[in-house]
Amino acid sequence: MARSNTLAARRDFLKFLAASPYVAALGGVAAFLPEGVLAQNPPDSSGVITDPAQAFAVFDFEEAAHRKVPAGHWAYMASGVDDDATLRANREAFQHVQLRPRRLRDATHVDMRVELFGTVYNSPIFLCPTGGERSFHPGGELAVARAAQARGTLQILSTMTSTPVEEVNQALGRPTWYQLYAPDSWDVCEKLLRRVEASGCSVIALTVDVTTGRNLETYSRTRPKDLHQCAACHDSEPGRSAKEHPMYDGINMTGVNSVNPAMDWAFVDRLRKFWRGTLLLKGIDTREDARLCVEHGLDGILVSNHGGRATETARATLEALPEIVDEVRNRLPVLVDSGFRRGTDVFKALALGAKAVGIGRPFLWGLGAFGQAGVDRVIDILQGELHLAMANCGTRTLAEITRAYVATPDWKL
Secondary structure, X not given: OHHHHHHHHHHHHHHHHXXXXXHHHOOOHHXXXXXXXXXXXXXXXXXXXXXXXXXXXXXXXXXXXXXXXXXXXXXXXHOOOOXXXXXXXXXXXXXXXXXXXXXXXXOOOOEOOEXXXXXXXXXXXXXXXOOOHHHOOOOHHHHHHHHHHHXXXXXXXXXXXXXXXXXXXXXXXXXXXXXXXXXXXXXXXXXXXXXXXXXXXOEEEEEOOOOOOOOOHHHHHHOOOOOHHHHHOOOOOOOOOHHHOHHHXXXXXXXXXXXXXXXXXXXXXXXXXXXXXXXEEEEEOOHHHHHHHHHOOOOEEEEOOOOOOOOOOOOOHHHHHHHHHHHHOOOOOEEEOOOOOOHHHHHHHHHOOOOEEEEOHHHHHHHHHHOHHHHHHHHHHXXXXXXXXXXXXXXXXXXXXXXXXXXXXXXXX
8 A cells, every 4th residue: 555655646746747847948857857767667557648638748658658569669669879879868958958938928829830831830840750650550650640630730751651652641631741761773762752742742851861771779679589470560670671661562672772871962963853842851960061951952951860860979959950050041941850858849949940840759659559649649738838838938929939038058059
Protein backbone atom coordinates (compact mmCIF):
# COMPACT_ATOMS: atom_id res chain seq x y z
CA MET A 1 0.00 0.00 0.00
CA ALA A 2 2.85 2.39 0.88
CA ARG A 3 4.54 1.77 -2.49
CA SER A 4 1.24 2.30 -4.30
CA ASN A 5 0.73 5.63 -2.53
CA THR A 6 4.27 6.70 -3.35
CA LEU A 7 3.81 5.89 -7.04
CA ALA A 8 0.50 7.73 -7.12
CA ALA A 9 2.06 10.79 -5.51
CA ARG A 10 4.94 10.69 -7.99
CA ARG A 11 2.53 10.50 -10.93
CA ASP A 12 0.49 13.41 -9.58
CA PHE A 13 3.65 15.50 -9.14
CA LEU A 14 4.87 14.75 -12.68
CA LYS A 15 1.46 15.67 -14.08
CA PHE A 16 1.60 18.94 -12.14
CA LEU A 17 5.02 19.71 -13.60
CA ALA A 18 3.94 18.75 -17.12
CA ALA A 19 0.96 21.11 -16.95
CA SER A 20 2.98 24.08 -15.68
CA PRO A 21 3.90 26.75 -18.25
CA TYR A 22 6.84 27.69 -16.04
CA VAL A 23 8.19 24.17 -16.24
CA ALA A 24 7.65 24.20 -20.02
CA ALA A 25 9.67 27.38 -20.35
CA LEU A 26 12.57 25.73 -18.51
CA GLY A 27 12.65 22.68 -20.77
CA GLY A 28 9.88 20.45 -19.46
CA VAL A 29 9.72 17.81 -16.76
CA ALA A 30 13.08 16.34 -17.77
CA ALA A 31 14.81 19.53 -16.64
CA PHE A 32 13.77 18.79 -13.03
CA LEU A 33 14.89 15.18 -12.93
CA PRO A 34 18.30 13.47 -13.01
CA GLU A 35 19.45 12.60 -16.52
CA GLY A 36 17.86 9.41 -17.77
CA VAL A 37 15.47 8.94 -14.84
CA LEU A 38 12.37 9.05 -17.05
CA ALA A 39 13.74 6.36 -19.33
CA GLN A 40 15.17 4.19 -16.57
CA ASN A 41 12.16 4.38 -14.25
CA PRO A 42 9.01 4.33 -16.37
CA PRO A 43 5.74 4.58 -14.47
CA ASP A 44 3.86 1.43 -13.65
CA SER A 45 0.99 0.42 -15.88
CA SER A 46 -1.56 2.40 -13.86
CA GLY A 47 0.39 5.57 -14.67
CA VAL A 48 0.45 5.06 -18.46
CA ILE A 49 -2.30 6.86 -20.31
CA THR A 50 -4.97 4.66 -21.88
CA ASP A 51 -6.80 7.40 -23.77
CA PRO A 52 -5.42 10.41 -25.70
CA ALA A 53 -7.63 12.73 -23.66
CA GLN A 54 -5.64 11.82 -20.53
CA ALA A 55 -2.46 13.41 -21.91
CA PHE A 56 -1.26 16.66 -20.38
CA ALA A 57 1.79 16.94 -22.65
CA VAL A 58 3.18 15.11 -25.67
CA PHE A 59 5.62 13.31 -23.35
CA ASP A 60 2.66 11.35 -21.95
CA PHE A 61 2.38 9.45 -25.22
CA GLU A 62 5.96 8.16 -25.18
CA GLU A 63 5.58 5.29 -22.73
CA ALA A 64 2.11 4.42 -24.00
CA ALA A 65 3.59 3.98 -27.48
CA HIS A 66 6.67 2.20 -26.16
CA ARG A 67 4.47 -0.56 -24.74
CA LYS A 68 2.65 -1.13 -28.04
CA VAL A 69 5.23 -0.64 -30.80
CA PRO A 70 7.39 -3.68 -31.69
CA ALA A 71 10.74 -3.50 -29.91
CA GLY A 72 12.86 -3.33 -33.06
CA HIS A 73 10.76 -0.57 -34.58
CA TRP A 74 10.85 1.38 -31.32
CA ALA A 75 14.63 1.10 -31.05
CA TYR A 76 15.04 2.35 -34.62
CA MET A 77 12.83 5.39 -34.05
CA ALA A 78 14.05 6.36 -30.59
CA SER A 79 17.80 6.20 -31.20
CA GLY A 80 20.29 8.71 -32.53
CA VAL A 81 23.78 8.18 -33.96
CA ASP A 82 27.17 7.49 -32.35
CA ASP A 83 26.83 8.52 -28.68
CA ASP A 84 23.41 10.21 -29.14
CA ALA A 85 25.07 13.55 -28.36
CA THR A 86 23.16 15.40 -31.09
CA LEU A 87 19.92 13.78 -29.98
CA ARG A 88 20.47 15.20 -26.49
CA ALA A 89 21.74 18.56 -27.77
CA ASN A 90 18.49 19.15 -29.63
CA ARG A 91 16.59 19.10 -26.35
CA GLU A 92 19.18 20.80 -24.17
CA ALA A 93 19.37 23.81 -26.49
CA PHE A 94 15.97 25.10 -25.38
CA GLN A 95 17.34 25.73 -21.89
CA HIS A 96 19.70 28.32 -23.40
CA VAL A 97 16.92 30.41 -24.95
CA GLN A 98 14.82 32.42 -22.52
CA LEU A 99 11.47 34.09 -23.17
CA ARG A 100 11.05 37.86 -22.78
CA PRO A 101 7.28 38.31 -22.53
CA ARG A 102 5.72 41.74 -22.96
CA ARG A 103 2.85 42.56 -20.63
CA LEU A 104 -0.39 44.50 -20.93
CA ARG A 105 -0.95 43.52 -24.54
CA ASP A 106 -4.46 42.62 -25.67
CA ALA A 107 -4.26 38.92 -26.49
CA THR A 108 -7.99 38.30 -26.89
CA HIS A 109 -7.49 37.15 -30.45
CA VAL A 110 -4.35 35.14 -31.26
CA ASP A 111 -3.85 34.12 -34.89
CA MET A 112 -1.42 31.22 -35.42
CA ARG A 113 -2.05 30.82 -39.14
CA VAL A 114 0.91 30.68 -41.53
CA GLU A 115 1.11 30.84 -45.32
CA LEU A 116 3.65 28.56 -46.97
CA PHE A 117 4.04 28.63 -50.75
CA GLY A 118 0.45 29.64 -51.36
CA THR A 119 -1.29 27.42 -48.79
CA VAL A 120 -2.51 28.63 -45.40
CA TYR A 121 -2.19 26.29 -42.42
CA ASN A 122 -3.75 26.66 -38.97
CA SER A 123 -0.38 26.87 -37.25
CA PRO A 124 3.34 26.84 -38.09
CA ILE A 125 3.69 23.36 -36.58
CA PHE A 126 4.11 20.70 -39.27
CA LEU A 127 4.58 16.92 -39.37
CA CYS A 128 8.04 15.85 -40.49
CA PRO A 129 8.65 13.05 -42.99
CA THR A 130 9.23 9.79 -41.14
CA GLY A 131 9.69 6.50 -42.93
CA GLY A 132 7.48 3.45 -42.60
CA GLU A 133 4.78 4.84 -40.34
CA ARG A 134 2.81 1.59 -40.54
CA SER A 135 5.60 0.04 -38.48
CA PHE A 136 4.24 2.06 -35.54
CA HIS A 137 0.51 1.54 -36.17
CA PRO A 138 -1.51 -0.23 -38.89
CA GLY A 139 -3.09 3.10 -39.84
CA GLY A 140 0.33 4.51 -40.68
CA GLU A 141 0.52 7.52 -42.97
CA LEU A 142 -3.24 7.49 -43.57
CA ALA A 143 -3.94 7.95 -39.86
CA VAL A 144 -1.40 10.76 -39.76
CA ALA A 145 -2.94 12.38 -42.85
CA ARG A 146 -6.44 12.33 -41.40
CA ALA A 147 -5.24 13.92 -38.17
CA ALA A 148 -3.33 16.56 -40.16
CA GLN A 149 -6.43 17.25 -42.25
CA ALA A 150 -8.58 17.68 -39.14
CA ARG A 151 -6.11 20.12 -37.57
CA GLY A 152 -5.20 22.05 -40.73
CA THR A 153 -1.60 20.89 -40.46
CA LEU A 154 1.12 20.52 -43.08
CA GLN A 155 2.24 16.93 -43.63
CA ILE A 156 5.51 16.06 -45.37
CA LEU A 157 5.62 12.52 -46.76
CA SER A 158 8.81 10.48 -46.79
CA THR A 159 10.16 8.68 -49.84
CA MET A 160 10.28 5.72 -47.46
CA THR A 161 6.54 5.93 -46.85
CA SER A 162 4.75 2.64 -46.26
CA THR A 163 1.65 4.02 -48.03
CA PRO A 164 1.59 5.35 -51.62
CA VAL A 165 1.53 9.11 -52.04
CA GLU A 166 -1.74 8.97 -53.98
CA GLU A 167 -3.57 7.36 -51.05
CA VAL A 168 -2.06 9.76 -48.53
CA ASN A 169 -3.08 12.78 -50.60
CA GLN A 170 -6.62 11.46 -50.76
CA ALA A 171 -6.77 11.02 -46.97
CA LEU A 172 -5.24 14.45 -46.41
CA GLY A 173 -7.64 16.13 -48.80
CA ARG A 174 -4.80 18.02 -50.51
CA PRO A 175 -1.31 17.16 -51.74
CA THR A 176 1.39 16.59 -49.16
CA TRP A 177 4.86 18.01 -49.47
CA TYR A 178 7.20 15.23 -50.57
CA GLN A 179 10.58 14.52 -48.99
CA LEU A 180 13.01 13.14 -51.55
CA TYR A 181 15.84 10.71 -50.92
CA ALA A 182 17.53 11.06 -54.30
CA PRO A 183 18.72 7.65 -55.56
CA ASP A 184 22.07 7.33 -57.34
CA SER A 185 20.27 6.79 -60.67
CA TRP A 186 18.95 9.93 -62.37
CA ASP A 187 16.51 7.81 -64.35
CA VAL A 188 15.00 6.45 -61.13
CA CYS A 189 14.95 9.94 -59.66
CA GLU A 190 12.98 11.22 -62.67
CA LYS A 191 10.48 8.38 -62.39
CA LEU A 192 9.88 9.16 -58.71
CA LEU A 193 9.42 12.85 -59.38
CA ARG A 194 7.04 12.30 -62.29
CA ARG A 195 4.88 10.10 -60.08
CA VAL A 196 4.93 12.65 -57.26
CA GLU A 197 4.04 15.45 -59.65
CA ALA A 198 1.20 13.42 -61.17
CA SER A 199 -0.21 12.89 -57.67
CA GLY A 200 -0.55 16.65 -57.25
CA CYS A 201 2.46 17.36 -55.03
CA SER A 202 4.17 20.64 -55.89
CA VAL A 203 6.71 20.96 -53.05
CA ILE A 204 9.83 18.79 -52.79
CA ALA A 205 12.21 18.72 -49.82
CA LEU A 206 15.47 17.12 -50.91
CA THR A 207 17.26 15.51 -47.96
CA VAL A 208 21.00 16.19 -48.04
CA ASP A 209 22.24 15.11 -44.60
CA VAL A 210 22.38 11.29 -44.85
CA THR A 211 23.77 10.74 -48.34
CA THR A 212 26.80 8.83 -47.04
CA GLY A 213 25.18 6.73 -44.32
CA ARG A 214 25.15 6.96 -40.54
CA ASN A 215 26.23 5.04 -37.45
CA LEU A 216 23.05 3.88 -35.67
CA GLU A 217 24.97 2.51 -32.71
CA THR A 218 22.26 2.84 -30.06
CA TYR A 219 19.76 1.13 -32.33
CA SER A 220 22.19 -1.74 -32.90
CA ARG A 221 22.67 -2.11 -29.15
CA THR A 222 19.00 -1.89 -28.13
CA ARG A 223 17.16 -3.75 -30.88
CA PRO A 224 16.11 -7.36 -30.18
CA LYS A 225 18.95 -9.84 -30.43
CA ASP A 226 16.77 -12.39 -32.20
CA LEU A 227 15.78 -10.87 -35.54
CA HIS A 228 14.05 -13.94 -36.99
CA GLN A 229 10.63 -12.39 -36.40
CA CYS A 230 11.71 -9.38 -38.47
CA ALA A 231 12.24 -11.51 -41.56
CA ALA A 232 8.49 -11.59 -42.15
CA CYS A 233 8.58 -7.91 -43.14
CA HIS A 234 12.23 -7.05 -43.80
CA ASP A 235 14.80 -8.70 -46.04
CA SER A 236 17.58 -6.37 -44.82
CA GLU A 237 18.09 -3.58 -42.30
CA PRO A 238 14.97 -1.43 -41.73
CA GLY A 239 14.42 1.08 -44.50
CA ARG A 240 17.05 -0.31 -46.86
CA SER A 241 15.00 -2.62 -49.03
CA ALA A 242 13.08 -1.12 -51.94
CA LYS A 243 10.55 -3.95 -51.54
CA GLU A 244 9.28 -2.31 -48.35
CA HIS A 245 8.50 1.02 -50.04
CA PRO A 246 5.60 1.43 -52.45
CA MET A 247 7.07 4.55 -54.07
CA TYR A 248 9.51 2.23 -55.86
CA ASP A 249 6.74 0.01 -57.24
CA GLY A 250 7.18 -0.47 -60.98
CA ILE A 251 10.73 0.89 -60.92
CA ASN A 252 13.71 -1.37 -61.56
CA MET A 253 15.92 -0.80 -58.52
CA THR A 254 18.49 -3.46 -59.41
CA GLY A 255 21.91 -2.07 -58.54
CA VAL A 256 20.42 1.28 -57.48
CA ASN A 257 21.09 2.79 -54.06
CA SER A 258 18.25 4.75 -52.46
CA VAL A 259 20.68 7.54 -51.51
CA ASN A 260 23.41 9.09 -53.60
CA PRO A 261 26.82 9.71 -51.94
CA ALA A 262 27.97 11.60 -55.05
CA MET A 263 25.19 14.18 -54.78
CA ASP A 264 26.57 17.73 -55.04
CA TRP A 265 25.47 21.24 -56.01
CA ALA A 266 25.59 20.29 -59.69
CA PHE A 267 22.97 17.64 -58.88
CA VAL A 268 20.88 20.27 -57.10
CA ASP A 269 21.09 22.47 -60.22
CA ARG A 270 19.94 19.57 -62.38
CA LEU A 271 17.05 18.87 -60.02
CA ARG A 272 16.16 22.57 -59.91
CA LYS A 273 15.97 22.61 -63.71
CA PHE A 274 13.89 19.42 -63.91
CA TRP A 275 11.42 20.05 -61.08
CA ARG A 276 8.83 22.66 -62.03
CA GLY A 277 7.49 23.12 -58.52
CA THR A 278 8.90 24.38 -55.23
CA LEU A 279 12.24 22.96 -54.08
CA LEU A 280 13.69 23.06 -50.56
CA LEU A 281 16.85 21.51 -49.14
CA LYS A 282 16.41 19.56 -45.89
CA GLY A 283 19.49 19.14 -43.71
CA ILE A 284 21.20 22.54 -44.02
CA ASP A 285 22.81 23.76 -40.78
CA THR A 286 25.53 26.31 -41.67
CA ARG A 287 25.50 29.85 -43.06
CA GLU A 288 27.87 28.83 -45.84
CA ASP A 289 25.43 26.28 -47.23
CA ALA A 290 22.54 28.68 -46.67
CA ARG A 291 24.33 31.19 -48.91
CA LEU A 292 24.71 28.52 -51.58
CA CYS A 293 21.00 27.74 -51.34
CA VAL A 294 20.25 31.34 -52.26
CA GLU A 295 22.82 31.36 -55.04
CA HIS A 296 21.47 28.14 -56.57
CA GLY A 297 17.89 29.38 -56.64
CA LEU A 298 16.33 27.20 -53.95
CA ASP A 299 12.87 28.16 -52.71
CA GLY A 300 13.43 27.35 -49.05
CA ILE A 301 15.61 25.74 -46.38
CA LEU A 302 14.71 23.17 -43.74
CA VAL A 303 17.28 23.36 -40.95
CA SER A 304 17.52 19.79 -39.72
CA ASN A 305 19.89 17.22 -38.27
CA HIS A 306 17.41 14.40 -38.84
CA GLY A 307 16.36 14.46 -35.20
CA GLY A 308 19.92 13.66 -34.16
CA ARG A 309 20.07 10.78 -36.64
CA ALA A 310 22.45 12.16 -39.29
CA THR A 311 25.93 13.49 -38.48
CA GLU A 312 26.95 13.50 -34.82
CA THR A 313 27.53 17.26 -34.72
CA ALA A 314 26.53 17.64 -31.04
CA ARG A 315 24.94 20.91 -32.21
CA ALA A 316 21.22 21.60 -31.99
CA THR A 317 19.26 22.90 -34.93
CA LEU A 318 17.96 25.66 -32.65
CA GLU A 319 21.53 26.91 -32.25
CA ALA A 320 22.24 26.65 -35.98
CA LEU A 321 19.03 28.45 -36.93
CA PRO A 322 20.02 32.10 -36.28
CA GLU A 323 23.10 32.11 -38.52
CA ILE A 324 21.08 30.66 -41.39
CA VAL A 325 18.26 33.17 -40.92
CA ASP A 326 20.80 36.01 -40.84
CA GLU A 327 22.48 34.75 -43.99
CA VAL A 328 19.38 34.43 -46.17
CA ARG A 329 17.96 37.81 -45.03
CA ASN A 330 14.33 36.99 -45.86
CA ARG A 331 15.19 36.00 -49.42
CA LEU A 332 13.64 32.59 -48.81
CA PRO A 333 11.76 30.98 -45.91
CA VAL A 334 13.66 29.00 -43.29
CA LEU A 335 11.95 26.07 -41.56
CA VAL A 336 13.40 23.98 -38.73
CA ASP A 337 12.89 20.61 -37.03
CA SER A 338 14.60 18.25 -34.54
CA GLY A 339 13.91 18.11 -30.81
CA PHE A 340 10.70 20.15 -30.54
CA ARG A 341 8.37 18.97 -27.80
CA ARG A 342 6.64 22.09 -26.41
CA GLY A 343 4.74 25.10 -27.65
CA THR A 344 7.37 27.26 -26.00
CA ASP A 345 10.01 25.39 -28.03
CA VAL A 346 8.14 26.35 -31.18
CA PHE A 347 7.82 29.96 -30.03
CA LYS A 348 11.58 30.19 -29.46
CA ALA A 349 12.31 28.95 -32.98
CA LEU A 350 9.83 31.42 -34.46
CA ALA A 351 11.47 34.22 -32.48
CA LEU A 352 14.85 33.19 -33.89
CA GLY A 353 13.49 33.50 -37.41
CA ALA A 354 11.90 30.19 -38.40
CA LYS A 355 8.83 30.35 -40.60
CA ALA A 356 7.53 26.94 -39.48
CA VAL A 357 8.59 24.19 -37.06
CA GLY A 358 8.45 20.42 -37.60
CA ILE A 359 7.83 17.60 -35.14
CA GLY A 360 8.73 13.95 -35.67
CA ARG A 361 8.95 11.63 -32.67
CA PRO A 362 6.03 13.27 -30.77
CA PHE A 363 3.48 12.45 -33.45
CA LEU A 364 4.99 8.97 -33.83
CA TRP A 365 4.41 8.48 -30.11
CA GLY A 366 0.80 9.51 -30.59
CA LEU A 367 0.48 7.26 -33.63
CA GLY A 368 2.04 4.25 -31.90
CA ALA A 369 -0.11 4.68 -28.82
CA PHE A 370 -3.52 5.43 -30.31
CA GLY A 371 -3.37 5.79 -34.09
CA GLN A 372 -5.12 8.79 -35.62
CA ALA A 373 -6.59 9.88 -32.28
CA GLY A 374 -3.12 10.00 -30.77
CA VAL A 375 -1.67 12.09 -33.59
CA ASP A 376 -4.66 14.42 -33.39
CA ARG A 377 -4.17 14.94 -29.66
CA VAL A 378 -0.42 15.57 -30.06
CA ILE A 379 -1.13 18.32 -32.59
CA ASP A 380 -3.91 19.68 -30.38
CA ILE A 381 -1.60 19.90 -27.35
CA LEU A 382 1.22 21.62 -29.23
CA GLN A 383 -1.08 24.07 -30.95
CA GLY A 384 -2.68 24.88 -27.60
CA GLU A 385 0.71 25.41 -25.95
CA LEU A 386 1.87 27.67 -28.77
CA HIS A 387 -1.35 29.68 -28.57
CA LEU A 388 -0.77 30.13 -24.83
CA ALA A 389 2.88 31.10 -25.30
CA MET A 390 1.94 33.70 -27.91
CA ALA A 391 -0.78 35.16 -25.68
CA ASN A 392 1.46 35.22 -22.59
CA CYS A 393 4.25 36.94 -24.50
CA GLY A 394 1.91 39.54 -25.99
CA THR A 395 2.16 38.45 -29.62
CA ARG A 396 -1.12 38.16 -31.50
CA THR A 397 0.27 37.03 -34.87
CA LEU A 398 3.33 35.11 -36.01
CA ALA A 399 4.68 38.25 -37.65
CA GLU A 400 4.89 39.91 -34.23
CA ILE A 401 7.22 37.20 -32.88
CA THR A 402 10.78 38.57 -33.21
CA ARG A 403 14.11 38.16 -31.46
CA ALA A 404 13.02 40.85 -29.03
CA TYR A 405 10.96 38.13 -27.33
CA VAL A 406 13.91 35.88 -26.49
CA ALA A 407 17.26 36.19 -24.73
CA THR A 408 20.27 33.98 -25.47
CA PRO A 409 22.86 34.86 -22.82
CA ASP A 410 24.94 31.76 -23.58
CA TRP A 411 25.05 32.29 -27.37
CA LYS A 412 26.72 34.94 -29.48
CA LEU A 413 24.09 35.92 -32.01
